[in-house]
Amino acid sequence: MIDNINRRILKALQKNARISYAELGKQVHLSAPAVAERIRKLEQEGVISGYCVSVDMDKLGLPVVAIVQCKVFRAMERQFKELLLTIPDIIECYNTTGEQAFVIKMATASMARLDEILEQFGDMSDTNTMMILSTPVHRALPDTFFDSAV
Amino acid sequence: MIDNINRRILKALQKNARISYAELGKQVHLSAPAVAERIRKLEQEGVISGYCVSVDMDKLGLPVVAIVQCKVFRAMERQFKELLLTIPDIIECYNTTGEQAFVIKMATASMARLDEILEQFGDMSDTNTMMILSTPVHRALPDTFFDSAV
DNA sequence: TATGAAAAAAGACAGGG
DNA sequence: CCCTGTCTTTTTTCATA
Numbered sequence: 001m002i003d004n005i006n007r008r009i010l011k012a013l014q015k016n017a018r019i020s021y022a023e024l025g026k027q028v029h030l031s032a033p034a035v036a037e038r039i040r041k042l043e044q045e046g047v048i049s050g051y052c053v054s055v056d057m058d059k060l061g062l063p064v065v066a067i068v069q070c071k072v073f074r075a076m077e078r079q080f081k082e083l084l085l086t087i088p089d090i091i092e093c094y095n096t097t098g099e100q101a102f103v104i105k106m107a108t109a110s111m112a113r114l115d116e117i118l119e120q121f122g123d124m125s126d127t128n129t130m131m132i133l134s135t136p137v138h139r140a141l142p143d144t145f146f147d148s149a150v
Numbered sequence: 151m152i153d154n155i156n157r158r159i160l161k162a163l164q165k166n167a168r169i170s171y172a173e174l175g176k177q178v179h180l181s182a183p184a185v186a187e188r189i190r191k192l193e194q195e196g197v198i199s200g201y202c203v204s205v206d207m208d209k210l211g212l213p214v215v216a217i218v219q220c221k222v223f224r225a226m227e228r229q230f231k232e233l234l235l236t237i238p239d240i241i242e243c244y245n246t247t248g249e250q251a252f253v254i255k256m257a258t259a260s261m262a263r264l265d266e267i268l269e270q271f272g273d274m275s276d277t278n279t280m281m282i283l284s285t286p287v288h289r290a291l292p293d294t295f296f297d298s299a300v
Numbered sequence: 301t302a303t304g305a306a307a308a309a310a311g312a313c314a315g316g317g
Numbered sequence: 318c319c320c321t322g323t324c325t326t327t328t329t330t331c332a333t334a
Contacts, residue, residue, distance in 0.1 A: 002210065010203065017167050017201035020310060034319055036311070050204040051167035052290050053160065059197045060152060060295060067246060067253055069219070084286070088293030096217060096280035103217055103280060107292050130246035130253060136234070140202050142257050143238030145210060170327060184302060186328070 002047070005030065006038060007146055010048075013039075014140045017051040054138075062107040064114050065132045070125040072100035080124045087117055100125075152197070155180065156188060157296055160198075163189075164290045167201040212257040214264050215282045220275040222250035230274045237267055250275075 021032040042048045072080045092105035108114045121127045171182040192198045222230045242255035258264045271277045
């Protein structure tokens with residue numbers, strides 16, 4: 001059940017997923033057990049699928065972050081999917097509409113490593129590589145979701 | 151300092167950011183306070199930039215998730231950036247290399263709403279819209295990061 | 301730095317409205 | 318569906334190696 005209170009709980013969790021139930025309770029004017037119970041239900045229903053950590057790629061020695069769009073050649077989709085499984089540099093992968101299209105986000109240690117991967121992709125697809133210069137927005141939920149919340 | 155223990159802490163946090171320090175300690179064979187201290191430092195150094203919640207867009211009534219690539223017309227970049235600020239449906243936005251290129255991920259309530267946004271983009275850019283069919287991979291860190299961990 | 305113990309806080313679980 | 322208390326676990330702080 002997604003009422004205003006759950007919307008505000010999700011908003012707070014989006015900002016800091018390690019916040020305590022007591023602190024969440026203060027923000028939504030509910031007791032800690034009431035908040036815990038709501039979150040438990042959201043998890044059980046699959047509305048909340050997990051909690052993850054956000055990291056700084058530069059500080060972890062993975063400064064080359066790129067988005068690669070692959071238009072996989074006909075009849076090579078199966079092979080391409082197998083190739084994807086062998087590339088540990090991938091952090092996001094989307095299967096999209098369009099001509100056998102994949103959008104892949106990678107974080108690599110160097111341009112040389114990125115190039116190595118792109119060569120492999122090149123055997124099975126037309127690739128379009130975009131280096132990420134900056135990330136103005138990155139959040140779990142769009143602001144539209146909170147528009148109706150008080 | 152990114153040693154093997156911190157790598158394993160980050161790996162565990164990636165899987166579940168709400169895990170307790172005691173449980174983390176078990177996994178990396180360290181006491182809870184030792185783990186807490188390491189995490190505090192990672193946060194302070196900015197290696198860990200935050201903790202977020204993962205949600206199911208379908209269950210939240212935002213079933214239309216798309217990636218839009220925008221090649222902004224010359225001299226319209228400033229206007230385009232201003233337009234972006236007015237669109238609350240955006241969940242990710244990347245400024246990339248290429249001809250004034252942006253890659254934008256949106257979650258909207260309906261195709262009609264997506265179309266409405268694309269029309270606005272169309273005034274200032276050439277757009278290429280890809281509907282996300284599935285998301286085989288979505289994680290904070292690439293597997294390469296853990297390759298050297300014991 | 302890492303550890304270990306004690307104080308403080310948070311979470312889980314009752315009974316009751 | 319929520320609140321308040323109690324009990325347990327976890328977190329934090331501090332002293333020590």
